[in-house]
Amino acid sequence: MSAAKIGSISKSFLEHIFIYILAFITIAPFIWMFLTSVKDMADIYVYPPQWLPSVFHFDNYIKVFEAAPFARYYMNSFFVAAVVTLGQLITCSLAAYAFARLNFKGRNTLFLLFLGTMMIPYNVTMIPSFMVLYWLGWVDTYQALIVPGLASAFGTFLLRQFFITIPKELEEAAYLDGASKFTVLKKIIIPLSKPALATLAIFTFMGVFNDFIWALIVLNSEDLRTVQLGLAIFRDRYLTQWDLLMAGSVTAVMPILLVFFFAQKYFIKGITLSGLKD
Amino acid sequence: MISTSPEVQEEKLILASSIKGGKNKLHGKEKKGDLLPALLFLSPTLIIFTTFILFPVFFSFYLSFHEWNMFSGETTFIGIDNYVRMFNNEEFWEVFKNTAIYTFGTIPLNMCFSLLVAYILHKKIMGKKLLRTAFFAPVVISPVAAAVIWRWMYDPNFGLINYSIGIFGIDPINWLNDPVAAMAALIIMGVWKTFGINMVLFSAGLQAIPEHYYEAAQIDGANQWTKFWNITVPLLAPTTFFIMVMSIISSFQVFDIVYVLTSGGPLGATKVLVFYVYEHAFKFFNMGYASAAGYVLFAILFAITLLQVKYMKNKVYTFG
Numbered sequence: 001m002s003a004a005k006i007g008s009i010s011k012s013f014l015e016h017i018f019i020y021i022l023a024f025i026t027i028a029p030f031i032w033m034f035l036t037s038v039k040d041m042a043d044i045y046v047y048p049p050q051w052l053p054s055v056f057h058f059d060n061y062i063k064v065f066e067a068a069p070f071a072r073y074y075m076n077s078f079f080v081a082a083v084v085t086l087g088q089l090i091t092c093s094l095a096a097y098a099f100a101r102l103n104f105k106g107r108n109t110l111f112l113l114f115l116g117t118m119m120i121p122y123n124v125t126m127i128p129s130f131m132v133l134y135w136l137g138w139v140d141t142y143q144a145l146i147v148p149g150l151a152s153a154f155g156t157f158l159l160r161q162f163f164i165t166i167p168k169e170l171e172e173a174a175y176l177d178g179a180s181k182f183t184v185l186k187k188i189i190i191p192l193s194k195p196a197l198a199t200l201a202i203f204t205f206m207g208v209f210n211d212f213i214w215a216l217i218v219l220n221s222e223d224l225r226t227v228q229l230g231l232a233i234f235r236d237r238y239l240t241q242w243d244l245l246m247a248g249s250v251t252a253v254m255p256i257l258l259v260f261f262f263a264q265k266y267f268i269k270g271i272t273l274s275g276l277k278d
Numbered sequence: 279m280i281s282t283s284p285e286v287q288e289e290k291l292i293l294a295s296s297i298k299g300g301k302n303k304l305h306g307k308e309k310k311g312d313l314l315p316a317l318l319f320l321s322p323t324l325i326i327f328t329t330f331i332l333f334p335v336f337f338s339f340y341l342s343f344h345e346w347n348m349f350s351g352e353t354t355f356i357g358i359d360n361y362v363r364m365f366n367n368e369e370f371w372e373v374f375k376n377t378a379i380y381t382f383g384t385i386p387l388n389m390c391f392s393l394l395v396a397y398i399l400h401k402k403i404m405g406k407k408l409l410r411t412a413f414f415a416p417v418v419i420s421p422v423a424a425a426v427i428w429r430w431m432y433d434p435n436f437g438l439i440n441y442s443i444g445i446f447g448i449d450p451i452n453w454l455n456d457p458v459a460a461m462a463a464l465i466i467m468g469v470w471k472t473f474g475i476n477m478v479l480f481s482a483g484l485q486a487i488p489e490h491y492y493e494a495a496q497i498d499g500a501n502q503w504t505k506f507w508n509i510t511v512p513l514l515a516p517t518t519f520f521i522m523v524m525s526i527i528s529s530f531q532v533f534d535i536v537y538v539l540t541s542g543g544p545l546g547a548t549k550v551l552v553f554y555v556y557e558h559a560f561k562f563f564n565m566g567y568a569s570a571a572g573y574v575l576f577a578i579l580f581a582i583t584l585l586q587v588k589y590m591k592n593k594v595y596t597f598g
Contacts, residue, residue, distance in 0.1 A: 012402070019398045023412040026470065030415065032438055033427045049441050091322040098319040102312035110320075117331050121531055121579055123555045124572045127341070127565055128334030131348060151326035181315050210420035212534045213552075217560055228422040232538055235426050242430050252423040260418045264411060267418055268478050 033253075037061070037246035044242050060247040067244060068237075070251055072223065073230035078255075080142065080226065081208040084149040088204050089197060091151045096159035097185045101171075111160075118153045122213070130217055144218040145226070149208060155200045158270075162196035163189055195266075202263055203270035206256050227252045342570035347563050360570035369546070370554070370571070376461070377550045381529040383465040384472075388525060389518070391469060392476035397510070399477075400484045414474040421471065425538035428467045429454065457547035460540050464548050467535060472528070476521050483517030484510070516590070523586040527579050551575050 031051075036044060037060055039053040065071055098104075099111050129148055130139070138144045170192075171184050179187070190197070215229040225233070231252045238244050260267055342360055346353045364370045395413055399406055416424065431438045432453035440450040453463040487510065495505050533552040536542060542549035542557075551571070559568035 015398055015401065016403060019395070019403060019409060022395060023409050027412045027415060028438070029424075029427050029431060029470070032431065036430065045436055047436055047441070049436060049438055091326070094319040095323040098316045102316040102319065104311075104313040104316040107316070114327075117327065119580070119583055120331065120335060121572070121576055123531065123533075123552050124338050124569075124576045125331055125334035127555075127559050127569055127572065128337040129330045130560075131337075131565075132329055132333070134348070148326065148330040151323040153327075156323065181319075206418060210422075212420070212422050212537070213556070216537075217556075228420050231420075231426060232422050235429070235538060240433075242433075245426055246430065249423040249426045253419040256418050256420070257415065260415065261411070264414070268414065271417065271475055272478055272482060 033246050033249055036242055037250045039243055041241075041243060057243070060243045061251070064244050064247040064251065068230060068234050068248075069222065069225075070227070070230060070248065073225050073227045074251075076142075076224055077209055077226040077228070080145045081205050083146050084208045085201050085204045087146070087150040088152050088155050089201060092155035092159050092200060093185065093190060093193075093197075095151070095156045096163055097181075097189060099156065099160045100163035102181070114153045114156060118157075126214070126217065133218060139218055140220045140224065142224065145215060145224075148214075149204075152200075152204070155204065158200055159193065159196055162193050166192050198263070199266045199269050202259060202266045205259070206267070206270075209256055338569045338572060341566050342573050344566045346565045348565050349563065353566075356566070360567045361574075363567065364570055364574065369549075372546060373549050373551055373554045376546075376548060377530055377532075379461055380464060380468065380532060380548075380550060381526055383461070384468045384529050385522060385525045387465070388469045388473045388476060389521060392473040392521075393480050393514075393518075395473070396477045396480035396484055397506070399481065410477075413477055416471050417474040421534035422538050424471055425467070425535045428463070428470075428539060432463050454540055455544050457545055460544055460548050464536065464539060467539060468529070468532065471535065472525075476525065479517060479521050480514070483514050487513045519589060520586070523582055526582055530575065530579060 035051055035053060038056045038058055039060075040055065040057050043050060043053045043055075095114075099107065099114075133139050133144045133148075136143075138147070166189060170188050174184050174188055209226075210228060211226070212228045212232065215226045216232070219225060219229060231248050234248050235245060341353075343355060343357060344353045345356050345360075399409060403409065432440075434440060434450055434452045434455075437453075439453065444450065451459050453459050491509050491513070492505055495509060500508070531552055532550055533556065536548055536550055536553055540548040542553050552575070555568050555571045555575070558564045558571060
């Protein structure tokens, strides 16, 4: 074996070590969270820190659900995220179809205007949006969490870009059979657009499930709290109860982490397409 | 088309994702007068957008010239007083400085780190998929939970961070109770939470560089380092610029992790612009003043966006 070849093998070996160390550092907070969530306080307050608990306390999770109504928070988060996701799939499909296939005056201008709204920072719209909800008497209701999210420029854009790649011949046959535009959308376009719809659904669900600031602004009652808001308030109350706080954090990240493991590419597509949105 | 795999369809989606990408003139018979169905299809979206984006943008602007405690119902026109007060307010400049420190502290670290990871992952590495999952995982989890985890990591006595730096002989740091350390803590966590996004964008940029450039350089006897500086870096410039602008825009709007990790403290050392807007609007109910602060942030971000549009027009096609 030549020296150059040995050199390149050892270089590649070093690269492997380096990247795996970086990866470990990146996921160390996750491991630390999971392991702390099953420790008792005696195992937590030791120095130097121990990775593994001496006894696994899975009952921490029961304690968390007793200390705060996390089950209720969960239900709220899932309900809101599911309704917003479903709603966006419908409104975005309809709007995207109009932009992709219908001919009307000012279509391109309107579409550009749509895209332009993506550049408006959240904190400019949040104050008047809150006031609209206040005037409607919707502050501290499910509607306040749901209704403002029922449309999306990003979602419309994503689906529109997909719809225009679908060959028109498929629709023309249906039109000849006398199908309406709505039927064509429902029976032809939608079934062909599953990957795009999945990207939008997963991305929206993640955004709503992880949302914090909007829930913080519009909610007061404990009954309506989402998981994220509940966890933030829980943090204020149990400042250094790391066993419970970590069990609560695991609770708050698990659903999204699980979906992420099984549908990773949809997350990555969504993030790439949206540019960078938190 | 129907039989193509989801992957192929999605690639098409990516390829098509420029505004002008689609030629959607109806071929054959040109249909006129789709206005009514179009309105019907667009109406749910238009109603929501008008109520929660269009109206707020204008109303926020209007409010920024008024004094209004939303519960009193009285709005008083005060001209540019809110803006004058803000620019004379020491706290505003503190907050502005904090936001700038966070932004320009996060971005260089974030970009170097994400480019490094993307560059290594672009080579022949075993377990690429697993590694990418690991690097991207922080992006998808909730900022609230992430900040709770990092509060524990930053614990001065029993935290993992102080223990780890102790191995290298560094004294324990009181991360969240010292003004300078708290900002550093926020920056480190911010990099961890978001570099996965930039890694993905850099990976896409790297894949777009034709392989034969590297092959030609190889023949000329270039080493890794020369190739990186003379091929990768210049050809990646448009991607890098895009990432930088987008990172500035999103860093300027950081809120969730600040709220949970430091609550803006200690002594306001990590209070950022959105936090300031939130506080004035929903704690003090100075809706007019808060709207003015929101508009200042909007103006900054808008200027950065314009800069990007201008640069993209001039520079994108000068390479490659």
